[in-house]
Amino acid sequence: MNDILPADSALWQYLESSVAKLLGGYGYQQIRLPIVESTELFKRSIGEVTDIVEKEMYTFADRNGDSLTLRPEGTAGCVRAMLEHGLLGGGLSHKVWYTGPMFRHERPQKGRYRQFHQIGVETFNLTGPDVDAELIILCWRLWQQLGLREAVTLELNSLGSSEDRARYRADLVTYLRERFDQLDEDSQRRLDSNPLRILDSKVAATQALLADAPKLADYLNEQAREHFAGLKALLDAAGVPYVVNPRLVRGLDYYGLTVFEWTTDRLGAQGTVCAGGRYDGLVEQLGGKPAPAVGFAMGVERLLLLIETLGKVPAELARQVDVYLVTLGDQAVQAGFGLAEQLRDALPDLRLVVHCGGGSFKSQFKKADKSGALYALILGENEAASQQVGLKPLRSDAEQELLDWQALPARLDELL
Numbered sequence: 009m010n011d012i013l014p015a016d017s018a019l020w021q022y023l024e025s026s027v028a029k030l031l032g033g034y035g036y037q038q039i040r041l042p043i044v045e046s047t048e049l050f051k052r053s054i055g056e057v058t059d060i061v062e063k064e065m066y067t068f069a070d071r072n073g074d075s076l077t078l079r080p081e082g083t084a085g086c087v088r089a090m091l092e093h094g095l096l097g098g099g100l101s102h103k104v105w106y107t108g109p110m111f112r113h114e115r116p117q118k119g120r121y122r123q124f125h126q127i128g129v130e131t132f133n134l135t136g137p138d139v140d141a142e143l144i145i146l147c148w149r150l151w152q153q154l155g156l157r158e159a160v161t162l163e164l165n166s167l168g169s170s171e172d173r174a175r176y177r178a179d180l181v182t183y184l185r186e187r188f189d190q191l192d193e194d195s196q197r198r199l200d201s202n203p204l205r206i207l208d209s210k211v212a213a214t215q216a217l218l219a220d221a222p223k224l225a226d227y228l229n230e231q232a233r234e235h236f237a238g239l240k241a242l243l244d245a246a247g248v249p250y251v252v253n254p255r256l257v258r259g260l261d262y263y264g265l266t267v268f269e270w271t272t273d274r275l276g277a278q279g280t281v282c283a284g285g286r287y288d289g290l291v292e293q294l295g296g297k298p299a300p301a302v303g304f305a306m307g308v309e310r311l312l313l314l315i316e317t318l319g320k321v322p323a324e325l326a327r328q329v330d331v332y333l334v335t336l337g338d339q340a341v342q343a344g345f346g347l348a349e350q351l352r353d354a355l356p357d358l359r360l361v362v363h364c365g366g367g368s369f370k371s372q373f374k375k376a377d378k379s380g381a382l383y384a385l386i387l388g389e390n391e392a393a394s395q396q397v398g399l400k401p402l403r404s405d406a407e408q409e410l411l412d413w414q415a416l417p418a419r420l421d422e423l424l
Contacts, residue, residue: 009123018325019312024107026153027127027306031105034146036129039104041085043111047075053084053262053290055202064112078111082128083262083287083303084294090132091296099299101133107308118276121309129284130303132291137235140266140286140302141242147270147282147304148248154311155320156272160281162248163269165256166236167204168228170264170289176227177203183221190217207255210277218255225254235265258283262290266302274317281314282306330359330424332376332402333385336369343392347385347413354417358424377402383423385416 012020028038047067054060066078079085086106090096107127116122129146131139144162151157167173181203188196192211199206207224209215228236243250250268258267267285275281284304291299315321331351335344348362361379363372369386376384386398386408397416400408411419 010121018328019315019321020308022322022325023154023308023311023315024127027105027107027150030146030150030153031129034103034142036103036105039086039089039106041079041082041089041106041108043079043109044076045079045085045088047077049084049088049294050077050080052294053087054081055262060112064114066111066113080112081110082106082108082126082305083130083290086128086130086303087290087294087296087301091291091294096132096291096296096299099133101131103129103131105129118313125308126305127308128303128305130301132301133299134302135288135300137238137242137266140239141246143284143302143304144243144250144268145246145248147306148246151270154315155318156311156314159272159274159314159318160270161272162243162250163253163256163271164236164240164250165253165267166225166228166232167257167264167267167285168224168232172227172229172232173204173224173264176222176224179222179227180204180206184217187217190214204257207257215255223254232265239266258285262287262293264288268304270306272314275310275313280307281310327380327382328359329361329379329381331361331383331385331420332379332381333360333362333387334369334372334376335363335387336372337389337392339389340387340392343395344387347387347397347416350413351417351420355421358420383420 047065050065051061056062060080065080068076070076086104090102095102105128108125109123110126111123113122114120129143131143148157148162151160168176181199184191184195184199184203184206188199190213191199191206192209192214195206195209195211195214206214207218240250256267256269263285265286265288268283269280270282271279272281273279282304284302286300286302288298288300291297291301333344333348335341344362348360351358351360361381363375373384382401382403384400384402386400391397395413396410397413398408399411399416399419409419
């Protein structure tokens with residue numbers, strides 16, 4: 009688990025605000041969820057035989073003896089909240105999103121931490137492929153805004169219905185059991201508990217073995233085929249490129265029909281930056297009436313790493329201060345605070361630092377320069393008395409100006 013230091017926070021805020029604005033434009037509303045949930049919630053939703061539940065959750069007993077878990081993902085808690093507050097009654101549709109830390113006891117590596125952050129989007133009571141397409145399209149628009157489109161690939165698959173997967177699972181297990189000794193250790197362990205996850209194995213020998221294995225696409229019912237065809241047609245119409253990956257599965261048991269991942273080859277082994285799919289059975293699984301649902305989650309750390317790797321950090325984020333106010337003398341200090349607030353009233357977006365802690369002009373200018381500010385405002389006793397201020401460029405050889413306070417907001421607005 010790691011700290012996010014002040015020097016890094018601006019990029020986090022940039023990504024979070026970009027996502028919030030985009031989702032608001034599509035009609036999605038934010039929901040804020042607790043970090044701690046009942047352990048049983050994740051066992052019932054994710055599946056007791058998944059790696060997450062078996063090996064990765066941070067689980068503890070509280071003072072009442074109840075088993076609680078730091079959330080390893082957001083969908084289960086979101087569904088729990090929708091049910092608990094009666095938001096799914098009457099077939100009402102909802103489009104919500106959330107953000108925050110998740111926790112898994114995994115091996116830390118580049119772009120992956122045991123406390124990591126996700127932005128999740130979920131929709132409820134919408135059955136068609138149109139909302140699946142909308143989720144993917146809004147991701148596509150986000151990648152455009154962040155400058156990432158050329159670096160990501162959309163992979164699609166359909167997992168069909170639970171009955172489709174049951175028939176496929178039986179044949180897949182039969183095929184793999186006959187080749188058990190050729191499987192890697194993880195795949196041997198998963199053969200009885202979660203055989204579909206073997207399709208996602210990163211071991212080359214296992215992938216080669218799967219080349220002649222049964223194909224899930226051959227087991228889909230007509231409704232699943234139509235849903236998947238409808239999704240692809242909508243993406244084609246919107247101009248969103250994709251690759252059908254017949255081995256794409258998700259690590260959580262509740263997925264069915266559409267699954268998708270946005271991947272990149274720019275971050276080494278950690279290639280998935282956003283993933284999701286349809287989970288029509290989860291609401292009923294958690295005690296509610298049947299309600300279709302689809303959503304996705306994007307990994308914030310990986311997206312930030314991709315933005316930095318591609319050199320797509322906006323230039324303005326490198327500078328956190330526009331103007332630094334230097335004062336000398338008690339009267340100037342008092343006048344400086346008044347002037348600063350007048351400037352903030354006139355220019356709400358101005359990033360203005362008022363020097364605190366005293367010191368000589370020379371020491372204050374050193375701090376002004378170190379702050380990265382473009383300009384210094386200079387206020388001594390004489391300037392304060394005449395309500396004037398010096399405006400000195402810090403990043404060019406331009407001459408210092410002497411301005412009346414009333415003229416300063418317009419001049420700063422012009423320069424910045």
